[in-house]
Amino acid sequence: MSGASLERGLHAFKEAIDAPVASFFSSCVRCGLCAHACLFYTETGDPKYTPIHKLEPLRRVWQQEYSFWGRFAKALGLSRPVSDDMLTEWETLVYDSCTMCGRCSMVCPVGNDIAYMIRRMREGMAASGHAPQGLIGATQRAVTIGSPMGVKLPALQAQIRHIEQDTGLKIPMDVEGADYLCLLSSMEIMNFPEYTESLAKIFKHAGVSWTLSSEAFEATNSGIQIGVSEIAAELVQRIVDAAEKLKVKTVISPECGHAYMAIRWEGPNLIGKPFNFKVLHILEVLDELREQGRLKTTGKEAQRLTYHDPCQIARRGGVVQQPRNLLNMVADDFVEMPEAGTMNWCCGAGGGVSSNERADELRLKVFNRKKAQLDAVKAEGLVSACSNCRIHLEEGLEEYHMDIPVLSLTETIAEHLAEDKT
Amino acid sequence: MSETEFLLWVRGPAFQVATIIFLLGVVVRILEILVLGRKPDLAEARGSAVAGGLRAIISRSFAERATLQRTAFTEVTGWIFHIGIFVILLLFAPHILLFEEVFGVSWPALPTTVIDATTIVTIIALLAVLIHRIANPVMRFLSRFQDYLVWLVTILPLVTGYMAFHRIGLTPTMLIAVHILSVELLMVTFPFTKLMHAFTLFMSRYYDGAIAGYKGVNS
Numbered sequence: 109m110s111g112a113s114l115e116r117g118l119h120a121f122k123e124a125i126d127a128p129v130a131s132f133f134s135s136c137v138r139c140g141l142c143a144h145a146c147l148f149y150t151e152t153g154d155p156k157y158t159p160i161h162k163l164e165p166l167r168r169v170w171q172q173e174y175s176f177w178g179r180f181a182k183a184l185g186l187s188r189p190v191s192d193d194m195l196t197e198w199e200t201l202v203y204d205s206c207t208m209c210g211r212c213s214m215v216c217p218v219g220n221d222i223a224y225m226i227r228r229m230r231e232g233m234a235a236s237g238h239a240p241q242g243l244i245g246a247t248q249r250a251v252t253i254g255s256p257m258g259v260k261l262p263a264l265q266a267q268i269r270h271i272e273q274d275t276g277l278k279i280p281m282d283v284e285g286a287d288y289l290c291l292l293s294s295m296e297i298m299n300f301p302e303y304t305e306s307l308a309k310i311f312k313h314a315g316v317s318w319t320l321s322s323e324a325f326e327a328t329n330s331g332i333q334i335g336v337s338e339i340a341a342e343l344v345q346r347i348v349d350a351a352e353k354l355k356v357k358t359v360i361s362p363e364c365g366h367a368y369m370a371i372r373w374e375g376p377n378l379i380g381k382p383f384n385f386k387v388l389h390i391l392e393v394l395d396e397l398r399e400q401g402r403l404k405t406t407g408k409e410a411q412r413l414t415y416h417d418p419c420q421i422a423r424r425g426g427v428v429q430q431p432r433n434l435l436n437m438v439a440d441d442f443v444e445m446p447e448a449g450t451m452n453w454c455c456g457a458g459g460g461v462s463s464n465e466r467a468d469e470l471r472l473k474v475f476n477r478k479k480a481q482l483d484a485v486k487a488e489g490l491v492s493a494c495s496n497c498r499i500h501l502e503e504g505l506e507e508y509h510m511d512i513p514v515l516s517l518t519e520t521i522a523e524h525l526a527e528d529k530t
Numbered sequence: 531m532s533e534t535e536f537l538l539w540v541r542g543p544a545f546q547v548a549t550i551i552f553l554l555g556v557v558v559r560i561l562e563i564l565v566l567g568r569k570p571d572l573a574e575a576r577g578s579a580v581a582g583g584l585r586a587i588i589s590r591s592f593a594e595r596a597t598l599q600r601t602a603f604t605e606v607t608g609w610i611f612h613i614g615i616f617v618i619l620l621l622f623a624p625h626i627l628l629f630e631e632v633f634g635v636s637w638p639a640l641p642t643t644v645i646d647a648t649t650i651v652t653i654i655a656l657l658a659v660l661i662h663r664i665a666n667p668v669m670r671f672l673s674r675f676q677d678y679l680v681w682l683v684t685i686l687p688l689v690t691g692y693m694a695f696h697r698i699g700l701t702p703t704m705l706i707a708v709h710i711l712s713v714e715l716l717m718v719t720f721p722f723t724k725l726m727h728a729f730t731l732f733m734s735r736y737y738d739g740a741i742a743g744y745k746g747v748n749s
Contacts, residue, residue, distance in 0.1 A: 128737035130563040135727040135734040138677055139608070140668040141593075144600045155671035174566065176558050177722045213742075214749060215597045217608070218727055219590045219735030221742075373745060376572035386574070426576050426746035447596050450747060 114192050117236020121169040121190070124228035132225060133170045135218035136160055142212040142222060147453055148205040151474040159212035159222045162201040165190045166229040192236070199238045202229060204467035209419035209454035223424070226459075230335025239334050242464040247330040251339055254346075255326045256463065257294035264292075264325055267301050277308040282354065283319035288393070289356040289385075290318055291327035291347065291371070293364040295495040303363060303495070306522030310394070313525045314402040318360075324350035327362050329370035333460030340370070341378040347371060351385050358386040360393055363516055365420030365494040366458060372425065389421060390518055391493050395430035398437065404526035408440040411488035415442070415517070416478070416501065417452035418494035431493060431517055438524045439491075445481040453477045457500035475504035482512065493517045537707040540714070548714035555721020556729060563733060575744050582743010583736035589749075590735045603662060607655045614652030618645055618688070642695075649692050656685045676723050683719045686712040 143149040143158040155161070171178035172187050181187045210223035233239055246256035253260060268279045280286065288311075296303045311318050324347045331340025351359050361368040372387040388396075397403040415435055421427045428449050435442050447453060455478055456471040478501070482490065490505075490512050492498055501514045531539070571579075593605055619625060623639035630636040640648075660681055663669045690712045692698075694705035719725060742749030 125566060127563050127566040127568045128734070128741070130566050131730050131733040131737055134559065134563060134730040135724075137724050137727050138669070138672040138674075139604055140666065140672055141597070141601050141604060143668045145597065149668070153667075155668045158668055158672060161672060174562060176555075176562055213738060215593065216738070217590055217593070218731040219586055219738035219749075221738045224741060373573050376574075377569070380572070382572045382574065423747065424745070428747075451594060451596065 112235055112237030114190075114195070114236050117195065117232045117238070118169065118190060119232075120235040121166055121229070121232035122173055124166065124225075124231050125170050125174055128221065129166075129225055129228065130170060130174055132218075132220040132222075133167050134175075136220060137218065139217065141215055141217060142220075145212045145215040147211075147456060147474045147477040148470070151476050152470075156201065157205050159206070159226075160220070162198070162206055163222065163225050163229060165194055165198050166225060166232065169232075195233065195236050195238045199233065199240065200466070202226060202233050202238075203240045203243065203460060203464055204470055206459060207419065207454045207456060207461050208424075208459035210424045211419070211451065211454065214423065214451060227332070227335070230333075231337060232335075234335040240460075240464040240466055242466065243330065243334040243460050246460075246463040247334045247336065247339060250326070250328075250330040250343060255294045255297075256328055256330045257298060259294045259297050259326070261322055261325075264297050264320075267297060267304070268320075271301060271305045271308065275305060275308065277305070277312060279304065279308055280319040282322050283317075284354050286317045286319040286354065286356055288316060288318040288358050288360050289351050289354055290320055290360045290362070290390075291367065292320070292325050292362050293328050293367055293495050294326060295328075295364070295499060296362055297325075299499065300495055300516065300519075302519050302522075303516060306516070306519045307390075309522045309525060310397075310403070310518070313404075314397045316397070316402075319354060319356070321350040321354060323353070327364055327367035327371065329367065329374075330460070330463070332370050332374060333366065333463065337378060340374065341380075344371065344375045344378050347375075348379060348383065351383075356385055358388055358393075359383075361387060361389045363390060363493045363495050363498075363518055365418030365425065366496065368425050368427075369420040389425065389427050389430075389493075391421070391427050391430045391434065394518065394521060395433050398433060403437075403521070405437045405521065405524040406526040407524055408438055409489065409520070409524075410440055412441040412443055412486065413439045413489045413491050413515075414445050414482070414485050414487040415448065416445075416455065416490055416492040416497060417449055418492060418497050419452070419454050419458055421493060422452060423450045431491075434517060434521055435491060438520055443485045443487065445487070446484050447481070453481060455497045455500045455504070457496060462496055462500055471500065472504060472507050475500070475507065478504060479508050479510065482510065487512055489513050489515055491515045491517050491520060533701060533703045533707070537703050537710075540707045540710045544714055545710065548717040552717040552720055556726070559721050559726050560729060560733075563730065568737075571744055573744075576746035577743050579740035579744040582747075582749060583738075583740035585743065586735045586739020586749050587732055589739075590731075603658075607658050607662065610655040611652050611659060614648050614655065615684075615688075617648050618652065618691070621645065646692075646695065649688055649695075653685065653688050653692070656681065656688070680719065680723050680725055683712075683716045684725075687716055 148157040172182045208223045213221040249258045250256045456474040621640040622645045690709040694709045
């Protein structure tokens with residue numbers, strides 16, 4: 109982020125354009141269908157939130173640099189270059205009103221993966237000095253302190269002590285040769301210690317060998333949200349180093365959608381080599397344990413529960429069926445919201461939007477979409493598997509005066525563990 | 531230039547030039563995409579990129595239900611005019627004769643009354659598309675000069691073809707010359723505009739489906 113300039117930004121835009129991006133821009137017919145897939149458009153009615161429009165500076169660079177006709181026009185001085193003013197105008201569109209949820213990518217009739225392009229475009233936005241302050245702060249804290257929220261190891265250790273005192277369970281730290289290395293998000297450490305406690309309970313119940321790492325416990329990756337691949341790679345490398353040092357077979361991404369995308373799908377590409385360990389989301393691990401008969405539950409939640417699919421876990425991550433299998437173990441009345449699964453509506457706070465205070469009002473406004481989904485099924489409890497979604501869902505429900513508890517799926521499973529095993 | 535000379539020019543040199551620009555332009559536009567390449571994905575695959583890509587080429591022709599309900603007008607008019615254009619282009623007897631002349635293969639035609647009706651429906655659909663583009667806030671906001679130009683060069687062959695068939699306005703020679711000229715205008719415009727989507731959508735749909743399929747998601 110240091111030494112940001114328009115020149116560096118334009119260079120990053122050029123670097124961001126590969127064959128898929130060029131095919132996407134070549135195919136767009138400006139039909140406007142993507143607008144209707146985006147909650148920032150549907151809840152505001154403002155055409156500027158049309159997803160493909162958010163990419164206009166990148167499209168212009170593609171046209172002027174990589175299309176025959178555009179290069180011709182540029183040579184004749186007929187095209188307008190991307191300017192700093194233009195990027196200033198686009199900053200809020202690219203960061204405040206896009207969660208990279210990828211719903212637009214699912215409806216485009218010519219198959220444009222718009223979220224893929226926004227992710228790449230942010231590299232140029234950050235390099236040109238057009239990233240939001242909130243995200244810059246989070247990214248700096250992630251690099252220097254090790255967590256976007258500024259959580260240091262002593263804070264985690266204090267919390268572990270609390271959990272161990274309260275439950276009598278052991279939270280393993282830096283155990284070499286454990287099967288699983290669990291990552292946490294800062295949000296879980298600060299706001300949801302129950303998650304770590306639940307991991308300890310479930311893994312004891314199922315006889316799983318696991319550990320945390322004192323050198324890499326943070327799972328989120330601000331480098332990806334802001335669009336600085338060098339930083340994103342550095343954050344991934346910390347996890348890779350810890351996993352290799354502890355010789356674990358599998359790294360478990362916590363209840364955070366974005367962290368899963370970062371470590372599972374972007375991680376190896378960021379550091380430029382495949383991992384020599386597996387990466388699973390906690391829901392995948394729990395569902396595997398269920399399948400193996402190692403996860404036994406007792407009793408069921410009586411209230412009507414529904415499940416909010418975090419975008420990066422379901423639509424962008426491919427973990428769709430597992431949470432349903434798990435919920436059916438512990439819910440008597442599990443109902444699906446309209447458009448659940450890969451077409452679920454984003455909560456409105458992903459992709460760095462929640463770290464960007466400037467977007468606070470907008471993200472609460474567009475929560476109206478989630479409200480409509482919840483109203484349709486008259487849910488009495490909302491289960492999810494992403495602590496970032498969870499914080500925002502709680503905030504949104506409060507804003508809209510809806511009295512619906514938000515539950516973590518992992519925690520809900522932990523509460524229903526059968527006690528026959530010791 | 532007499533009317534006959536004009537027709538001969540349209541069918542001869544003009545058609546050759548238009549064909550060369552069209553073919554060369556399309557090839558250049560496709561190559562300029564492919565040469566950009568794509569980095570291999572180093573994450574462990576959960577599903578098949580190829581299967582996902584191929585699936586998306588087909589599946590993106592059909593919107594899922596909730597999206598269809600929200601955007602029915604765009605979807606329905608889009609379907610009508612695309613199908614209409616292909617039916618008229620490929621199943622009208624004189625067009626088939628032309629294809630036979632050029633490619634040496636022939637196939638059965640639809641009755642001219644059906645083609646006639648299809649043409650009217652397609653023209654109405656395209657008019658609706660234009661009105662929608664101007665009236666709908668999102669589409670008006672997104673639209674640039676090119677979108678209106680492409681609309682014009684798409685509807686012209688339909689209108690001139692309809693006029694030629696019904697002998698409206700000009701002599702038969704001039705009508706057919708103007709019709710062919712309008713098609714040449716479409717061909718020349720094609721590689722420089724979003725008309726290219728007719729070819730590149732196979733690439734964009736494939737890439738989108740492959741990116742999702744690799745992660746085990748049906749896109």
